[in-house]
Amino acid sequence: MSIDSMFVHKMWNDHELEHMVKGGVPYPMLSDAGGKVGTVYGVYDENAGVEARGRFIIDPDGVVQGYEVLTPPVGRNVNETFRQLQAFQLVRETKGAEATPSGWQPGKRTLKPGINLVGMVWKEWKTTDAFD
Amino acid sequence: MAEEAAVGCARPTGGPVGEENKNETPQSHEISKEEQSMIKVGQKAPDFIAPGYHKGAFVNVKLSDFLGKWVLLCFYPGDFTFV
Numbered sequence: 001m002s003i004d005s006m007f008v009h010k011m012w013n014d015h016e017l018e019h020m021v022k023g024g025v026p027y028p029m030l031s032d033a034g035g036k037v038g039t040v041y042g043v044y045d046e047n048a049g050v051e052a053r054g055r056f057i058i059d060p061d062g063v064v065q066g067y068e069v070l071t072p073p074v075g076r077n078v079n080e081t082f083r084q085l086q087a088f089q090l091v092r093e094t095k096g097a098e099a100t101p102s103g104w105q106p107g108k109r110t111l112k113p114g115i116n117l118v119g120m121v122w123k124e125w126k127t128t129d130a131f132d
Numbered sequence: 133m134a135e136e137a138a139v140g141c142a143r144p145t146g147g148p149v150g151e152e153n154k155n156e157t158p159q160s161h162e163i164s165k166e167e168q169s170m171i172k173v174g175q176k177a178p179d180f181i182a183p184g185y186h187k188g189a190f191v192n193v194k195l196s197d198f199l200g201k202w203v204l205l206c207f208y209p210g211d212f213t214f215v
Contacts, residue, residue: 001182001184001205001206001207001208002207002208002209002210002211003210004210004211005143005144006137006144006183006184006185006190007143007185008211009184009185009211010185010190011211012211012212013185016212024187024188026187027186028134028184028185028186028191028193029184029185029186030146030182030183030184030193031144031145031146031182031183031184032145032146032182032207033143033144033145034145034147036145036146036147036148036180037146037147037148037178037180037182038207040148040171040178040180041171041178041205041207042170042171043207048209050209050210051207051208051209052207052209053206053207053208053209054205054206054207055204055205055206055207056177056203056204056205056206057202057203057204058177058195058198058202058203058204058205059202060199060200060201060202061199062176062177062179062195062196062199063174063175063176063177064171064172064173064174064175064176064177065173065174066173067171067173069170072209072213075214076206081204085202085204088202089202
Protein backbone atom coordinates (compact mmCIF):
# COMPACT_ATOMS: atom_id res chain seq x y z
CA MET A 1 0.00 0.00 0.00
CA SER A 2 1.27 3.45 -0.91
CA ILE A 3 -0.13 6.88 -1.74
CA ASP A 4 0.23 6.12 -5.46
CA SER A 5 -2.95 5.60 -7.49
CA MET A 6 -3.92 2.14 -8.74
CA PHE A 7 -3.08 3.39 -12.23
CA VAL A 8 0.53 4.04 -11.21
CA HIS A 9 0.58 0.63 -9.47
CA LYS A 10 -0.40 -0.93 -12.81
CA MET A 11 2.38 0.88 -14.66
CA TRP A 12 4.97 -0.06 -12.05
CA ASN A 13 3.89 -3.71 -12.09
CA ASP A 14 3.63 -3.97 -15.87
CA HIS A 15 6.82 -2.07 -16.73
CA GLU A 16 9.24 -2.91 -13.93
CA LEU A 17 8.10 -5.48 -11.36
CA GLU A 18 7.12 -8.03 -13.99
CA HIS A 19 10.81 -8.14 -14.92
CA MET A 20 11.64 -9.09 -11.31
CA VAL A 21 8.74 -11.46 -10.52
CA LYS A 22 7.40 -13.79 -13.20
CA GLY A 23 3.72 -13.05 -13.74
CA GLY A 24 3.91 -9.79 -11.80
CA VAL A 25 3.04 -9.00 -8.20
CA PRO A 26 0.85 -11.88 -6.89
CA TYR A 27 -0.93 -9.86 -4.19
CA PRO A 28 -3.12 -6.71 -4.39
CA MET A 29 -1.19 -3.43 -4.71
CA LEU A 30 -3.39 -1.01 -2.76
CA SER A 31 -3.78 2.74 -3.12
CA ASP A 32 -4.01 5.05 -0.12
CA ALA A 33 -4.16 8.40 -1.89
CA GLY A 34 -4.38 11.02 0.85
CA GLY A 35 -2.81 8.74 3.44
CA LYS A 36 -6.02 8.12 5.38
CA VAL A 37 -5.30 4.46 6.06
CA GLY A 38 -1.63 5.18 6.73
CA THR A 39 -2.64 7.81 9.26
CA VAL A 40 -4.76 5.30 11.21
CA TYR A 41 -1.82 2.86 11.18
CA GLY A 42 0.63 5.58 12.27
CA VAL A 43 2.89 5.36 9.20
CA TYR A 44 1.79 8.41 7.18
CA ASP A 45 4.23 11.34 7.21
CA GLU A 46 2.10 14.43 6.62
CA ASN A 47 5.09 16.68 5.85
CA ALA A 48 6.58 14.39 3.23
CA GLY A 49 3.18 13.23 1.98
CA VAL A 50 4.32 9.60 1.87
CA GLU A 51 4.15 6.50 4.04
CA ALA A 52 7.03 4.92 5.96
CA ARG A 53 8.05 1.31 5.39
CA GLY A 54 5.48 -0.16 7.79
CA ARG A 55 4.82 -3.89 7.97
CA PHE A 56 1.97 -5.35 10.03
CA ILE A 57 1.31 -9.02 10.80
CA ILE A 58 -2.44 -9.50 11.23
CA ASP A 59 -3.77 -12.85 12.48
CA PRO A 60 -6.94 -14.68 11.29
CA ASP A 61 -8.98 -12.88 13.99
CA GLY A 62 -7.91 -9.50 12.58
CA VAL A 63 -5.60 -8.80 15.51
CA VAL A 64 -2.24 -7.07 14.99
CA GLN A 65 0.41 -9.44 16.34
CA GLY A 66 3.45 -7.40 15.36
CA TYR A 67 4.72 -4.53 13.28
CA GLU A 68 7.91 -2.90 12.08
CA VAL A 69 8.25 0.63 10.75
CA LEU A 70 11.37 1.97 9.01
CA THR A 71 12.15 5.34 7.46
CA PRO A 72 12.39 5.25 3.64
CA PRO A 73 16.17 4.80 3.07
CA VAL A 74 16.38 1.34 4.69
CA GLY A 75 14.63 -1.69 3.21
CA ARG A 76 13.05 -4.57 5.09
CA ASN A 77 14.25 -8.11 5.76
CA VAL A 78 11.67 -10.45 4.25
CA ASN A 79 13.21 -13.51 5.95
CA GLU A 80 12.67 -11.95 9.38
CA THR A 81 9.06 -11.22 8.49
CA PHE A 82 8.52 -14.87 7.48
CA ARG A 83 10.27 -16.05 10.66
CA GLN A 84 7.93 -13.96 12.82
CA LEU A 85 4.91 -15.12 10.83
CA GLN A 86 5.91 -18.78 11.33
CA ALA A 87 6.47 -18.14 15.04
CA PHE A 88 3.05 -16.54 15.49
CA GLN A 89 1.45 -19.39 13.56
CA LEU A 90 3.15 -21.96 15.81
CA VAL A 91 2.00 -20.16 18.96
CA ARG A 92 -1.54 -20.03 17.58
CA GLU A 93 -1.55 -23.71 16.57
CA THR A 94 -0.44 -24.75 20.06
CA LYS A 95 -3.00 -22.36 21.60
CA GLY A 96 -0.19 -20.66 23.51
CA ALA A 97 1.17 -23.89 25.05
CA GLU A 98 4.46 -23.18 23.26
CA ALA A 99 6.40 -19.94 22.95
CA THR A 100 9.30 -19.09 20.67
CA PRO A 101 12.33 -17.67 22.52
CA SER A 102 14.83 -15.18 21.11
CA GLY A 103 16.56 -16.47 18.00
CA TRP A 104 13.93 -19.13 17.32
CA GLN A 105 13.82 -20.50 13.81
CA PRO A 106 11.49 -23.20 12.43
CA GLY A 107 12.76 -26.53 13.79
CA LYS A 108 14.49 -25.01 16.80
CA ARG A 109 13.37 -25.67 20.34
CA THR A 110 10.34 -23.86 21.74
CA LEU A 111 9.58 -23.12 25.38
CA LYS A 112 6.52 -24.38 27.26
CA PRO A 113 5.49 -21.59 29.60
CA GLY A 114 4.32 -22.75 33.00
CA ILE A 115 5.28 -23.04 36.64
CA ASN A 116 7.97 -25.62 35.91
CA LEU A 117 9.77 -23.20 33.59
CA VAL A 118 10.17 -20.49 36.21
CA GLY A 119 13.89 -20.11 36.90
CA MET A 120 14.65 -22.98 34.53
CA VAL A 121 14.91 -21.19 31.20
CA TRP A 122 18.72 -21.41 31.48
CA LYS A 123 18.40 -25.19 31.11
CA GLU A 124 16.22 -24.94 28.02
CA TRP A 125 17.80 -22.01 26.22
CA LYS A 126 21.42 -20.88 25.80
CA THR A 127 22.58 -17.40 24.80
CA THR A 128 24.07 -18.94 21.65
CA ASP A 129 20.47 -19.83 20.64
CA ALA A 130 19.86 -16.11 20.14
CA PHE A 131 22.24 -16.11 17.18
CA ASP A 132 22.66 -18.05 13.91
CA MET B 133 -11.62 -11.59 -1.52
CA ALA B 134 -11.79 -8.52 -3.70
CA GLU B 135 -14.48 -7.17 -5.98
CA GLU B 136 -13.57 -5.64 -9.30
CA ALA B 137 -13.64 -1.85 -9.33
CA ALA B 138 -15.25 0.38 -11.96
CA VAL B 139 -12.63 2.44 -13.79
CA GLY B 140 -13.45 6.10 -14.25
CA CYS B 141 -11.37 9.19 -14.86
CA ALA B 142 -11.14 10.20 -11.22
CA ARG B 143 -8.32 9.00 -9.04
CA PRO B 144 -10.13 6.67 -6.62
CA THR B 145 -9.23 6.39 -3.00
CA GLY B 146 -10.39 4.40 0.01
CA GLY B 147 -10.15 4.86 3.72
CA PRO B 148 -10.85 3.44 7.14
CA VAL B 149 -14.22 1.79 7.74
CA GLY B 150 -16.14 0.92 10.89
CA GLU B 151 -16.19 2.34 14.37
CA GLU B 152 -13.04 4.42 14.17
CA ASN B 153 -14.67 6.62 11.55
CA LYS B 154 -17.54 7.64 13.81
CA ASN B 155 -15.10 9.55 16.01
CA GLU B 156 -14.57 12.15 13.32
CA THR B 157 -16.65 14.89 14.86
CA PRO B 158 -15.47 18.50 14.53
CA GLN B 159 -14.93 19.07 18.25
CA SER B 160 -12.76 15.99 18.70
CA HIS B 161 -9.34 17.46 17.92
CA GLU B 162 -7.71 15.40 20.62
CA ILE B 163 -9.31 12.23 19.37
CA SER B 164 -8.06 12.79 15.84
CA LYS B 165 -4.58 13.43 17.22
CA GLU B 166 -4.80 10.20 19.16
CA GLU B 167 -5.76 8.37 15.98
CA GLN B 168 -2.39 9.35 14.54
CA SER B 169 -0.51 7.61 17.32
CA MET B 170 0.81 4.11 16.75
CA ILE B 171 -1.64 1.24 16.91
CA LYS B 172 -1.01 -1.41 19.56
CA VAL B 173 -0.09 -5.07 19.22
CA GLY B 174 -2.73 -7.45 20.51
CA GLN B 175 -5.51 -5.13 19.34
CA LYS B 176 -7.75 -5.26 16.29
CA ALA B 177 -6.25 -3.97 13.07
CA PRO B 178 -8.28 -0.95 11.89
CA ASP B 179 -10.48 -2.03 9.00
CA PHE B 180 -10.29 -0.19 5.68
CA ILE B 181 -11.32 -0.33 2.04
CA ALA B 182 -8.77 0.55 -0.61
CA PRO B 183 -8.73 0.45 -4.40
CA GLY B 184 -5.87 -1.40 -5.98
CA TYR B 185 -4.37 -3.32 -8.84
CA HIS B 186 -4.28 -7.11 -8.73
CA LYS B 187 -3.31 -9.48 -11.56
CA GLY B 188 -4.52 -7.36 -14.45
CA ALA B 189 -7.64 -5.92 -12.83
CA PHE B 190 -8.58 -2.93 -10.71
CA VAL B 191 -10.14 -4.12 -7.45
CA ASN B 192 -11.55 -2.84 -4.17
CA VAL B 193 -10.02 -4.61 -1.19
CA LYS B 194 -11.50 -4.65 2.30
CA LEU B 195 -9.21 -5.82 5.09
CA SER B 196 -11.99 -7.58 7.01
CA ASP B 197 -12.69 -9.79 3.98
CA PHE B 198 -9.44 -11.57 4.90
CA LEU B 199 -10.63 -12.65 8.37
CA GLY B 200 -9.65 -16.31 8.76
CA LYS B 201 -6.34 -15.77 6.96
CA TRP B 202 -2.99 -14.36 8.00
CA VAL B 203 -2.38 -10.94 6.44
CA LEU B 204 0.86 -9.06 5.85
CA LEU B 205 0.04 -5.39 5.36
CA CYS B 206 2.99 -3.45 3.94
CA PHE B 207 3.28 0.29 3.43
CA TYR B 208 6.06 1.86 1.37
CA PRO B 209 6.96 5.43 0.33
CA GLY B 210 6.16 5.14 -3.35
CA ASP B 211 6.07 3.15 -6.56
CA PHE B 212 9.39 2.89 -8.43
CA THR B 213 11.25 2.78 -5.11
CA PHE B 214 12.43 -0.41 -3.45
CA VAL B 215 10.14 -2.06 -0.91
